[in-house]
Amino acid sequence: MPRRLRIAFALPGLHRVVRGAETAFEQIAARLALLGHQVTVFGSGPPRPDQLYRFARIPCIPREFFERWPKFPCLRSHYAWEELTFSAGMLLRFRPRDFDVAIACSYPFLNWILRSGLGEIPKHVFVTENGDWMVQNRAAEYRFFDCDGLVCTNPQYFARHAQRYPCVLIPNGVDPDLFSPGQGNRTAYGLPAHGPVALMVSALIPSKRVIEGVRAAAKIPGLFLVVAGDGERRQEVDEDAHRLLPGRYLRLRLPRRAMPGLYRCADVFLHMSRDEASANAYMEALATGLPIVTHDWEVTRWTLEDCGFLVNCADEQATTAALARAIEEKSPEMISRRRQLVQRRFAWSSIAESYSNFLEDLCDPTFSPVPTDLSAEKLQDVGVVVIGRNEGRRLVRCLESAQGKAAAMVYVDSASDDSSVASAERIGADVLQLDASAPFTAARARNAGVERLKALAPGVEYVQFLDGDCELRPSWLGRARRELDADAKLAAVCGRRRERFPHRSIYNRLMDLEWDTPIGPAKSVGGDAMFRLQAFDSAGGFDASVMAGEEPQLCLRLRHSQWQLLRVDAEMTLHDAAITRFGQWWRRQVRGGYGAMDVYRRFEIGGERLFAKPTRSALMWAVGWPAAVIAAGSIGLAIGQPAAGRFAAAIVFLALPMQMARLSLRALARGAPPPAALAYGALTMLAKWAWFWGRIQYRRGQARGERSQLIEYKRPSPRPAGAVR
Secondary structure, X not given: OOOOOEEEEEOOOOOOOOOHHHHHHHHHHHHHHHOOOEEEEEEOOOOOOOOOOEEEEOOOOOHHHHOOOOOEOOEOOHHHHHHHHHHHHHXXXXXXXXXXXXXXXXXXXXXXXXXXXXXXXXXXXXXXXXXXXXXXXXXXXXXXXXXXXXXXXOHHHHHHHOXXXXXXXXXXXXXXXXXXXXXXXXXXXXXXXXXXXXXEEOOOOHHHOHHHHHHHHHOOOOOEEEEEOOOOOHHHHXXXXXXXXXXXXXXXXXXXXXXXXXXXXXXXXXXXXXXXXXXXXXHHHHHHOOOEEEEOOHHHHHHHOOOEEEEOOOOHHHHHHHHHHHHOOOOHHHHHHHHHHHHHHOEHHHHHHHHHHHHHHHHOOOOOOOOOOOOOOOEEEEEEEEEEOOOOHHHHHHHHHHOOOEEEEEXXXXXXXXXXXHHHHHHOOEEEEOOOOOXXXXXXXXXXXXXXXXXXXXXXXXXXXXXXXEEEOOOHHHHHHHHHHHOOOEEEEEEEEEEOOXXXXXXXXXXXXXXXXXXXXXXOOOOOEEEEHHHHHHOOOOOOOOOOOHHHHHHHHHHOOXXXXXXXXXXXXXXXXXXXXXXXXXXXXXXXXXXXXXXXXXXXEOOEOOOHHXXXXXXXXXXXXXXXXXXXXXXXXXXXXXXXXXXXXXXXXOHHHHHHHHHHHHHHHOOOOHHHHHHHHHHHHHHHHHHHHHHHXXXXXXXXXXXXXXXXXXXXXXXXXOOOO
């Protein structure tokens, strides 16, 4: 049975204006409600008596008010100013915990708000109604863009982004029962009763090129042009049209209910934009049976198939000629073909079903956003070693992502008490179960996996290590092998590790930021990386006695043996941290402090000690900072100047929030959205106390003669469906 989702749509113009994005969101929201989902629409217009969803009115200042306002970063247009005023109300009315999915198509402010929150937040789905420039642009504020799912309204956008985001290709649509062929009442719209009429439905903005359409239409004797729309170029459009088409031009602003009748009054539909995302007007014209003259490019060919007159709209003469031909093309056969195209591909009912399927998949815990790569060949000189303990469903996704892509795949299990071993055997991995004769560490498991791999596939030259809570990206193995083949001095290569569910908690989002390491030569490569076996063996593999920090310690030895390490700009893995509670995050930080202290105390090569800076920083902030605050106040009391002491203590105290602010600004510069950047600054400083506690635990264990212990922070993953213990 389909899952009933709590879905939010947010856009300033909803219920207030008739534009393409607003029409699409209102139609999709209504039909998702008919499919049984609980839908809430946030807009600035009034509620409607016939609406099928819950409507929340959030007042805003219309974009027309800001047309002459100054432009700044984040406020580069009057659209952004309007969105800013709307977003202020969203901050007060939008409660993240009330929704499973939040859908928007504007940037930046709504995108940031819908992705904000300290607890679990809804998945954010972005729709490319107004283009994909904010998705592909990585400069200025656009580098903060992110989403959990991307609805691409044309195949060009889908091809650009399918490897980066969970994507689906869904165009805009139309209600074919509402927009249908018939005789229009021209008199009701102020149009001439006789003679050909060309219709343009468009915002009056530069990218829509309405003025160019006016000029092309003016060259056809007797053609009347009606433009339905409004925008910043209204005065320029009206002046040119009245000059070029005296007595043959009319511009209208109509309510939604009046639009089907206007289409029926026309003989041809003209749209001049050369980069339209997915115009609703195309589908409305098709459903009404109108011939369409528009720009010839990939998207219009995909949308209109053989039902349009496609020309280079930069060529005014060619556009005029196409208009003249199209006016005569209203035969019953062609009208029927256009209607059939709409019913086959663009009816809102089927569009909403596609949305519903995508949203349900996206919210399914078993859904994997890793795209399938059926063309990937098995790499005979590459092996995969996966390690895990009680990873359950996460392990299944991990093993399936690497299945059939390497010469051999070994899974090393550290005494799991769930279905991990059975799942690995079912998928076809060679399973190695470690016993309790020695402590369970990642280093021990990886070393054992490499030995088993070499026995299974003696010809393997490279080994890809994977943690059981990670999934391989489809093209990673081939990319990593090419890097290692190209440079004989390269010991290991890593790419971009991302969090699989960054929306589920602020801790997951901060880990996603943590994984975004600098591209180029590296000092370490992380637990997911491809190693050259020759280099791995020459360094003696991982030190099995290291509880945490085993990989940086191995990389230290490799670097001092003249091997090199590299981080490349490529998608490598998806990681499922599954940290949703503060206690989990705290234990992970304690483990980091414990492991860092262990490596720092025991290992030094060439005068280089790992984790020297973070361990000293933790000591300084956890002990030195509060001691300095107390000392500053105490000195003031001791010299009989308590006010001066309080002032000095306050100055020292401010060092902490100032450091938080500095770290937040650094996170912003790396591309984190503002809410995540603020949380990064605060939690990074709070982690100093967790690291210090880990240091205390390590010292206490050493004093008692205890060996290093595994500190677990992650709850066991749910078992796969049908699994038994």
